[in-house]
Amino acid sequence: MQEIKSYLAPRSLDEAVKAMAAGDVTVFCGGTDLTPQTDSGAKRYGATLMNIRRIEGLSGIAEAGDSIRIGAATTVTEVRRDPLIARAAPILAEAAEHFASDQIRNAASLGGNICNASPAGDMINPLLVLDAAVELASWADGALRTRSVPLENFFTGPRRHVKRPDELLTAIVFRKPATDFVGWFRKSGPRPALEISTVSVGIGGNLSDGVFRNVRVAMGSVAPTPLRAHGVEAALEGRPLDADSIRAAVAAADADATPIDDVRASAWYRKHLVKVFTEEVLNHVLGN
Amino acid sequence: MSLETEINFTLNGRPVTVRVPVAMKTLTMLREVLGLTGTKYACGEGECGACTVKVDGRTLNSCLMHAVDCDGRELVTIEGLKSPAGMNPTQKAFVDHGAVQCGFCMPGMIIQADYLTDDDPQLTREQAQRGLEGNLCRCTGYTKVLDAVEAAVEAKRCGR
Amino acid sequence: MDQKVTAPTIEKKTLIGQRVKKPDAPDKAIGKTRYINDMVLPQMLIGKVLFAGRPHARIVSIDTAAAERLPGVHAVLTGKDAAGLRFGFVRDNAALKDKVRCEHDEIAAVAAESEEIARQAIGLIEVVYEDLPGVFTPEDGAREDAPQIHDNFPGNKSLYFEFSHGEVAAAEADSDFVVDNVFRPHHVTHCCMGTSCAIADFDHNGKLTIWTQTQYPYNYKMDLAPALGLQPGDIRVIQPPVGGAFGSKLDVYPYEPIAALLAKRTGRPVKVIYSREEEFKASPTRQPAIIHMRTGCTRDGTLTFRTADVLLDNGAYTSWGPTIPVIMMRTVSGHYRVPVVDFKAQAIYTNNPYAGSFRGYGNVQTTWATAQQMDMLADMVDMEPLAFHLKNSQVSGEITPQKSFLRECVLVECLETAAGASDYSRKRKEYAAARAEPGRYKKGIGLASSIHNAGGAKIHKSDGIGTILKVDDYARVTVITGASEIGQGIDAVITLIVAEELGVPLEHVLIVNNDSDIAPWDVGVHASRTTFIAGNGTRRAARKAKAQILAAAEKMLGEPADTLELRGGSVVRDACGTPLIKLDRLLRQMHFQAEPELVMVTDYYEPKSEPEGAKHVSDHSAAYSHAVHVAEITVDTLTGEITVDKITMAQDVGRVINRMGLEAQIEGGLAIGLGYALSENMLLDRGLLKNPCFRDYKLLTAPEMPPLDLHFIESDCAEGPYGAKGISELPTIVIAPAIANALYNATGVRVFDPPMSPEKVARAIDAQRQAAGG
Incomplete structure (x- = not known):
């Protein structure tokens, strides 16, 4: 097993992406995908282990203009129980309803399900239907940078995606579906x-x-x-x-x-x- | 040696301070560092629910959770359900309805059932089935488990 | 005592048939029970095994130097440390191997100060293998040019069994209809929630104490000894609470002698505990089989003969798996009145995992075939299946060709009850008629039945049990019994029987049954025998104690013992229930009188069954029992998913002892049978297990458990305790073919190789559509 040199549980996004800019960070939130992969040896820990669950503003579901924004650390249970999602995007609630078990739903984050990039990722499917995009944040030239990538262009292969190692997936955004x-x-x-x-x-x-x-x-x-x-x-x-x-x-x-x-x-x-x-x-x- | 860090959290109502390796899972911390062996290992990958604990009021698989993530949170294990007055209504219902055979899955099953019945006082048998799908049991065939959950719902409704 | 006059009478109340809680349930429900998996001993080391990870290979070299140098490692053992210490029925196994014969062969083992160090050490052992061509089916293993797996078993031939009765050719000539199919029951495994674990420690005199999950503590000593070069008498077996067993702990498996060898080498206690992946790969399986079965009958629906030609995939070593023909042939020859029988079974060594015993031992596989053929024959004869079953049902007093004496036989009642309660005949006709109609979802109903030993099975020289019972000065009863508790609930049964006989509260009965140095002999928890055998042993011991107590009461009270009874913690007049003296007070008076006596009795109960014998013609169980299951299902004909809507079951239980425990055993047994039928499957690719995890090896979950309608038929067994029979295997045995018959009823397709997974059913339905021209 690779040696973990530092553990971080940042409160702010800046702190998190600065650490990621420094390189070789393993990010976790609920741990539901990371743990089986590291335990089995399929994935190794980086030099820094970073818990993003405490970053302020990284979880929660909100309307932003004509869009809905879901923070990356939002759990599947929160998606499943959210009245806005139930009203505006029932297809997403339906996927959350059929996602793993209660205990996994309570821990697993939406961002984690996307970053795990499994062809079987259950939350990804309805988000593709909703034409969602993901927000990626990084630290460059002394400032927080973000870019938006359509989810459709995010995946490049099994467990592979366009997110750079220094980027953190911070949110999932999609336009509120029209009434029809x-x-x-x-x-x-x-x-x-x-x-x-x-x-x-x-x-x-x-x-x-x-x-x-x-x-x-x-x-x-x-x-x-x-x-x-x-x-x-x-x-x-x-x-x-x-x-x-x-x-x-x-x-x-x-x-x-x-x-x-x-x-x-x-x-x-x-x-x-x-x-x-x-x-x-x-x-x-x-x-x- | 692997990196350790100190964490503080509430365990079954009491404050705990403990140093843990940062890659250690909550299940291992509970069993091997804190000596709370009620929570069981049966698969280590979140498929069986034997390691279920309550964290900040919601249940999760402690085998998947990094122990460091307990910092600042509130944990309840099977050992924490019982009060000086005796078993809590869910535990009592499981015993009374013959839901316990070998009992190895029971700490996780009971924690999950207790969470479900607290979370939804009107919980139906069908909802209980769905809520328990992350808890495997090889002895009971779940029938008596579901009987017990129904009884726990009733007992909690009557304030017992 | 002056209050005698006002003391209320104590009514006669029986506990037999009541609902009694498992005495160990509260501690389990509060997380206090210390399972073997939870145990830690001072100075304890962790043992870990290096598995071969390949199916067949020569070991060219092993280099353990780096592992031995790792700080915290106390011992590294390899095959040479177990040389000459062969064990198993045919001495074909060893704790550590000199050659690789299956994926999970144990090549080396380490003892270290932590799990982490042990794992690292395993990673440092370098083994050079020379892979050999493998054998992965019994058909391939039986070929002349097949690679040899064991030098001393030519032709890869393991055990062989046969039984025949009557002339098949003549019977076949007399038959109007014959069904002929090949059934292929598959590899499944026990999936005990508590993974395999053993802790071993030697004392200064070389005596081994082993904490183990074994469900047969006494023969275990005999089986473990040769793996260690010890005398059985030098082994003490302690059985802490276990996370299930289901037959998986009815033999010695290599991790147990490995723990002991490591303990011997290091002089410290050593614990070996499997991860779930190791459990899937290295614990025993249910015995797979290829069953070529033929059954005939006449135009009027009378069975004429049944033959079974069975090929067993022995796997790499011989545990209980390949002995299942002993039970298979009883069903082939004895289920329904079958006048002519021919049974042959050959086990062939392969490089696959090897099978142990598993709840329903052999009969799960056989009934999968017999019950489907009964359904097929009924259709061929054009008889309503219930009528066909009834026509061939035995009644009390009949004797099967193998001399199983069906003293109390209620097969007819079981059939009528299950069929009646489920409205089987009407629904079967209705669903069959609806088969051709359009519609994605099809309903089906299927009936299956079987017979099983219900009073032990005398496959050892003894099928008996020893019981020691003492009553202390406070009327607390201790039962020291050979009967093991593995979660099945014998503790509640023993408690109930003692309370019934001695009139003490349930809470005042203590059971000691987990230490071979203390408790007397028992064969073990298997063969649906424990309630029957230990129930009898407990009752006999309790009655001896009662006789002693009442004799003393007669002397003290001057009332005849046969007019007295023990009830509610007192000695009472049997006729009116008037309490005469508190039991504890009487016991103290007995103890402290001029001629003092203590109540301590012993009993040895040996059931009146006959040894199995080499010819397999014997009344090998003290009772036999039947069960009939009716499954109602809905089939999604597009996805192939089967939803079980309801199960109706009627079973001969002899007499209900603990109703709650009985229900629990039946429900749990059904769940294992349902998993076998629908989803559980060890996917082996050239000897390598592809799904060693619960994600891909699918156990039944709570939402899939259907509503149950359970009917207990009480045949009142003359030999059983209070009339009870053994019950716990039939629920696992009968359900799968009931679902297979329902699948046929719904769709017209049959699956011969379980499980009836969605993909398999979808393929079968698709093939049927193609054959019908789209």
Whole structure:
């Protein structure tokens, strides 16, 4: 095991990103992903271990203009119980409802679920559907810098993303969906929640006069990263949501998904489920 | 030696000051540093719930939590549920309803059940099932556990 | 005493069939119980094992120098330290190996001052292996050119069992219908919540004390001794509370002699405790099997014959797993009236993990096959399955071809009760008719049944138990018994029986059953035997004590002993309940009188069963029992997910002793059976376990436990305590095929290799759709 040289539990964001600028920092919040990875040797601790749970302003859910901002340290339980999320983004509440177990939801942070960059990350899927962006903060030239990266562009591979080691993910931001926004999320598994998704499908868009627009489709565990299924989106975009477009969407889902075999499921079963869930979610959206 | 740091927190209502290696987990601290062996290791990766403790009023898996993160917080373990007056209503319900067999998962199961019944005084059996999905038990098949949770809800409602 | 006149009478109240709490539950509920996993002894070292991590290899060299030099390391042992110390039924195992035969083979072990140092030391041991071609299925192992796993077991042949009765060819000629299938029950494991753990310590005279999770403390000494070069008499077995066992601790496994070898080398107590990953990889499994079964019947639904040709994946070593044919054949030959039987089972060594015993031992695998074939045959004959089952059901007094004497047999009552309570026949017809209709979700109902030994199983020379019972001056009763408590609740049963017989409060009964130097012989917790055997032993001992007490009361009170009774802590007149003297007072008077006496009795109970014998024709259990399960399910025909909506169960329990404990055992047994049926699966890839964690090895969780409708049929067993029979394995045995039959009822597909996972069911349904032309 690598030696940890210092432990930090900063109160301010400045303090945190300054430390990260100095290099080789392992960040934790709830620890629910970090601990199994360090225990198994899959991940090593850096020279500095930093607990970000005490940084002021890093957790909480708030409206900011026409957007909703969720602090990175906000727990999944907080998302699940938040009245604003329930009202404005029920698809996110639905994913939180089906996230791991109660004990994990109470500890796991939303930012951590994103930074873990698992293709099966359950909170990522609805955030892709909501077209969320992440805020990344760093310290450069004596000042706090932030940049915003669309979540869709965040992931580069399994457990890999565009966040630099000196950057801290501070928040997730998405525009409040319009009143005609419809969306739903479905994940598989014989257990209601305590399950690493075999696959998940989330679909959302604006449905008015029977026509589906601004469609965004996300799939989990069918590609090296959480996936925006552009083929499915194209099959639905600007079309009436009906049996024909649903059939086209299911066919596109088959093409978009490129799953692998692993201990949890075969590629065949994942593809099969993606098609089943695409149809199911669209039917749910239609109110069937 | 690995880096240690001193932390202060409240454990079962009493202040504690302890030095811990910064990578140590709360479960190890409880069992090996503080001698509170009621909280159990059964998987070490947050899948079984045997190590469940209450932190600042919410339950979590102590095997996943860095001990240093206890600093300034309030922990309740299975040893802290009982009062001088006796078992708390959840513990009593588990004993009375035959929910305890080998009992190894019970400290975590009871802490979680106690949290659920405190958190929602109207907790239904279905909600209890969902709330306990992070607690594995190999002996009981959960039926008597759920009976006990229902009884605990009732007992708390009657102020027992 | 002057108040005698006003003392209220004490009513006769029986505890039999009441709900009694487990005496150890309060300490467990407050986190006070000190499990073996929690134990720390002064000077204790931590032992850790280096596992091979490969399935088959020659060990070219081991370099332990760096590990030995690490500060805090006290000993490093390798195969040469266990040379010549072979153990196991066929002496094919050793604490530390000279060759790799499976992934979890123990190659080296260290004792160090902390877990951390021990882990580091393990990492410093350098082993050079030369990998050998492996054998991963019994079919491959049986091939002539197969790699040899043990030099002294040619052809990789392990144990072989057979039983036959009657002429199969003739019976087959008389059959109008024959079903013929191959069933492949799989590898699953116990998943005790408390991981495997042992603590060993030697005294100056070379006597070993071992704290262990064993569920068979006395034969354990005999089995452990050769692994250490000790005499069994030089081993003291202490059994602290354990986090479950379920059969997994019914043999010696290498970590136990490893702890002892390390303790011997270091002169200090050594604790070996597994992580969950080690537990998955290195603890025993349920025995997988390939069962080729054929069953025939005539047009009118009368069974004509049953054959089973079984191939067992022995794994690398021989523990209890490959002995399951002893029980398998009892069900093949004895479940329903089967006039002609042929059973053969060959175990073949492979480089896979090896199996031990696991609740439902052998019968889980067999019933998976027999109960599905009963369902298939009923359809072939075009009989309503309940009628088909009833037609072939035995009744009290029948004797099976293997000479199991079904003295009290209530199979018919079990069938009628479970089928009636669940409205089985009507629903089965309705769901089958709805199969072809459109719709994603399909309902199904399935019935299955089995037989199991319910009064022990005399596979050892003795199936008995010793009991010592003493009553002190304060009327506190101590029962010193061989019966082990592993969470199953024998403590509550013993307490209840003593309180019933001696009229003392439940809280005044103390059980001592965790030290082989104190408690007398018992075979162990297995074979659904403990309530039956220990219940009888306790009752007999309590009655001896009662006779002594009442004889003394007769002398003191001048009333005949046979008119007296012990009730509510007093001696009372049996007829009217009038208390005559407090029991504790009487006991003190007995003790301090001119001819003093103490109440201390002993009992040895040996059930009236016959040894199994090499030919397997014997009445090997003192009782047999049946259970019938009806499962109602909903199948998502797209995802393949099975939701169990309800289970209705009727089981012959003989007599309910502790109702709460009985229910708990049945519910828990069902949960293990449900996991076996639906989700649990050890995924082995060329001998390597791919899912050694709860994330990917899926135990049933609370939301998946269906509502249960439990019916206890009381057949009043003549040999059992108060009429009771053993109960705890049947719930695990019967449920999986009930679900398989329900799956067929819902969808028309059958799964022959459990678990019925969503993917497997989805594939089967998809294949069925393809075959039907889309």
